[in-house]
Amino acid sequence: MTRVVVTGLGVKSPAGNTARDVFATVLAGKSLATAIPELADARVPVSIGCPLAPFEPDDYFGGRELRTLDRTSQIGLAAAIDAVADADGLPAEGCGVYVGTGGGGFATLENLIVGHTLGREKVPVHAVPTLMSSSTASRVAIRYGFRGPCLTFNTACASGATAIGEALRAIRSGVVGSAVAGGLDALLSPLAMEAFARVGALSERTHAPSEASRPFDADRDGFVMGEGAAFLVLERADLAEARGARVYGEVSGYAANCDANHIVAPLRDGSVAAECMRAALFDAGLDAGDIGHVNAHGTSTPHNDSAEAVALHACFGGRTPPVTSTKGVTGHLVGGAGALEAVIALLSAREGLIPPIANFAGGPEADLIDIVCGEPRSVAAAPVLSNSFGFGGSNACLVLTPSPDS
Template sequence: MAPPARPPIAVTGLGVVSPAGHTVEEFWRTVASGHSTAAALDDPALARHRVRLGCRVAALPPDGPVPAKDARRLDPFALYGTLAALAAHRDAGHPEPPPGRSAIVVGTAVGGRTTSDRESALYTEHGPLRVSPLMPLVTMPNAAAAQIAMRLGWSGPALTIATTCASGADAIGHGALLLASGRADVVVAGGCEATLTPVTLAAFGNLGAHSQRNDEPARASRPFDTERDGFVMGEGAGFLVLERLHDARARGARPYALLAGYGSSSDAYHLSNPRPDGAGAVAAMRAALADAGLTAADIAHVNAHGTSTVHNDRAEAAALRTVFGPHGVPVTSTKGAVGHLIGAAGAVELIAAVQAMNTRRVPPTANHEKTEEGLDLDVVHTAARPIRSGAALSNSFGFGGHNSTLVVTPL
């Protein structure tokens, strides 16, 4: 028996805090220009590090919706997430579902790493009495979901998902499932992360996954490029408001797109390396296409995971060839511009995919000059490219073999 048709899910609000800007307009303008936001990190603690670069969020305006006193008590990951979620809610026209009919789904890989590292340093230097009693509340991965719920006054489920670099995409996918099952009427979903700390950078540098192009940071993140040497870490948040289409139209909302498909899978292979043939990614993409009722031919462009690491780019290229055929679809990676936002990446990149779909213009992959031989991808680079009207597919893959794919379609 065929499963019952689910109601169309609309994207009615967008919010972003990123190295490319604190509004969707600023973010999209930077990404569409192909400009990289990577820079040297001015932190004396990094002097002996292999990695001394990243894509950092610029100073936030002092008069934002979170008072300065409250902001100081939040880890940056939760602050970024709260600001992006509130911006998305505002952009959607402040929808207010009945009590208990809301949901918040947040993706993050690690939670309050900035605070955790700072308090650990205080403990090492000064002893246990200097550790803040608020540390458990500030660093817990669900801190962002709790803050968003309190700011909105929403009493429905407030959930946190951790699938490393696929967390933001999985949060959005699960938000859509809550709407489709009738368990919520309005969902705020996305991801947030702030991991540009000395300890984290040291770990990824020692792992060999992070670019060490410290002398030319703006050229360091090079997805699918023959000269790539690792990803560049970023920070920030992206959130979307999701509603059933008929509910959105009933209240006069103007949706950006339909969230038509969601697929996820596990490589069940290795903690850090993907399956070389991209089989897990293929499964996620095909599941998302089937969920959307589409075929590969319906996809006008792909926002790739595109980390700029050797193994991940090769595995994703193999997966894209399997699903779309050689040179089958224009591909871009937002990470060339804003770096790898870890748990926030999938959400921020889906916002870029929605913008590209609606403007019919795929942003160039920043720093990409020559595609590695054998990848057989149509990587958009140098300048933005006009595309036909059609659906967009966004990939997010994470450590541990987590694969997540989202498909959006125009209205």
């Protein structure tokens, strides 16, 4: 089977704006959730979140371009630019762009609607290209002249992992030789936050933000919204070798399926999620015992974490490898989550260090899975499974393998 390697990483996230900074932050295992005054001023019932680390768009974009970029596109395009630079450039010929997003330009649309309704402003001439959910993918392609497929995926919280997996398939099948793939979202806006609060997805620990995101903990009550983006440069292994590219590892397996059960709730018995994990392992040519650890979807919602623990227990025959969820630190980046976690998972596998879950004090899931908490855990370098499960029952699982010289 065609090997697909990772040669570039780029991130913009609550945990930092380089892959190394992100990894160091999640190893510390401390939540980044904080009170957000703008949400409190808007009287949103949940006014906490994990905002992006300080980021200067002017470092990436000129004034004219910046005026046409939604915040989501600013974050995503900057992360993609960093990933391409980290890969030391890419040949434009035969390169595709694969982007996942759950909300696209939702926050900008919200601001435009509110401003227009109140008569504060006219709809700007660049509104349509700014708001297109496909805008980030198109802008990456335009910036570098990538004329391969330029595709945007929305599988809710699984979007980033889906984009990476579909890029893997495209390279394996010969559609492209390389790809820039990842995910992004920026949904810390009043309307988006109130909508997620109304559906009961968000933690209500507004009095203690740093304790709110607690994946698999018995006292969890919902996720903390984060914002950010992450991109990986994927290349056919022989092409990367020919140009002397530095290799982080491989995306060696991918699978996607659907619970087909409920629009927001996971299937409680985890059976379809377990099937997705098994299929990703099969796609990678690995057995369950080959996996060194799991970066779980682990959102900190009661039903999701319970269903995922059951699924992991079933997939690994009751003896799971160590399991972490870095959403305890970063919050939930929605479409960006699976991509950021793929970056963290690959670095964890390379370094042989698994980040601990923030705020985990115990719970019944610990009887089913081997939860990493308190401090990082040292393990031998080995393939890692990264799970992403979204509203609508969308499941996507990636297997990432560190390079032999890790």
